[in-house]
Amino acid sequence: MDCSNCCPCLPVVEGCCFCHSLETGTKLIAIFEIVYNLALIASEGTLMAYLPTIGQASAGFDVLLDVMMVVASVLLLIALNNKMMELVNLWLVCEFIFIISGAIHCFALMVELLLGHLPKKIGSLFLLFHVLNEVLSSYFFIVVYNYYQEEFINP
Template structure:
């Protein structure tokens, strides 16, 4: 087993193939970020400037979710890897924001929610990465 294959799963949630699981993950991410984007618009319109920043991030993630859906449809490994990298950056930012919430506010609940969502997203990244590896073999270094 090479270092690239240390974190690879054979399927998604023990009952779906990697391809089906990746497609489900792409659709769930798309719906989640559409909902978050709508909430960002709501916040922005109501005078919360962070809402517009959230909307910008959600638009980027909506685009990457669509890219992943297309990648699964066409079995394009590079599109799946692009989603993996975008999501990894998103998880890193979520963890940083969670730490900042704990440091600068009393919003421990919001930080816990961010950490739980980050943990779920890490599992999603592992599944999509495993799917990408399955498309063209173990030489993927994502």
């Protein structure tokens, strides 16, 4: 099931984390995204007290994205159980939006750090967290995209 013709810019993976099938990996990703984003939503309120006004607006936007990803991940689990291509596609769109907004957020954090609007230690930790989040989200996108291709486009 070669999906390299569909989007040659994305790598083709045969499994998730080198030991799970794409379907199992996609289920694990959906569960992880639900738990992870719920934890982020819970922690955003605490972080808002320590951020400047600009950071508070950013944290509010982050909560909105986290809620979107929780809903999309629940729909992804439903899609996996019912073989619903449209819902897998919806998750891919939401994850892509999440990745793009995260990249913009990383850039904004770098600018704030360079301008001295954030304390260096806290800002550096936020930046590191967001970069790691971008890497993980990109990997998740690739795994679910390959599952989507394998299951629905090239069965």
